[in-house]
Amino acid sequence: VIVVNGGLVVHPNTCAQVPMNGRKTLLLLLLAWIHPGDGLYFHIGETEKKCFIEEIPDETMVIGKYRTQLWDKQTSSFLPSTPGLGMHVEIKDPDTKIILSRQYGSDGRFTFTSHTPGEHQICLHSNSTKMALFAGGKLRVHLDIQVGEHTNNYPEIAAKDKLTELQLRVRQLLDQVEQIQKEQNYQRYREERFRMTSESTNQRVLWWSIAQTLILIVTGIWQMKHLKSFFEAKKLV
Structure with missing residues (x-):
């Protein structure tokens, strides 16, 4: 399990998310010893793809930074830099649109x-x-993902807008409040979708139960008629 700044909790090999309750528990435990600005690193092989899932509210900026290190077989270590090696980044929204x-x-x-x-x-x-050079080897990728107000460079903002320390702190608090509101709206959106899914599932279960009951009734009537015809043919009734 890996924690990325902004609330990402994933397993890089499976591209699966930890459930919501477990994610919150793990986040509280891991934040005790992981600095919120730290990123993660993972290894990929030749032509291998790694995917991560991030739950993001609407109209939220996301910044990702990465650097790569190539495995050196001669020194049995990762090189500090890998000039000439490229990395392709692909991002899809919840509707799987790129x-x-x-x-x-x-x-x-x-x-x-x-x-x-x-x-x-x-x-x-x-x-x-x-x-x-990389063929058959492995690559270490250091990745840091920042979401929402974590993407703001406040020292740069303070210098550009000539803000005092108090004004900058107020700006930070306002950004945090805005991000909290977005998160709350997103949770309401999730709850609404979950409610709609639950209602749809309940309706399907109800109609399927009714259909099963009708099938049993029709089958019973058919069997009774069939048995009656059988007994009449055998002159038992």
């Missing part, structure tokens, strides 16, 4: 803004087939 698909270098930064609330899929894979 909102970003671009080739970057060995180190890169990608940004996008969500327009639909829900699970966004972030996938990365290297152009390893173009590099004989």
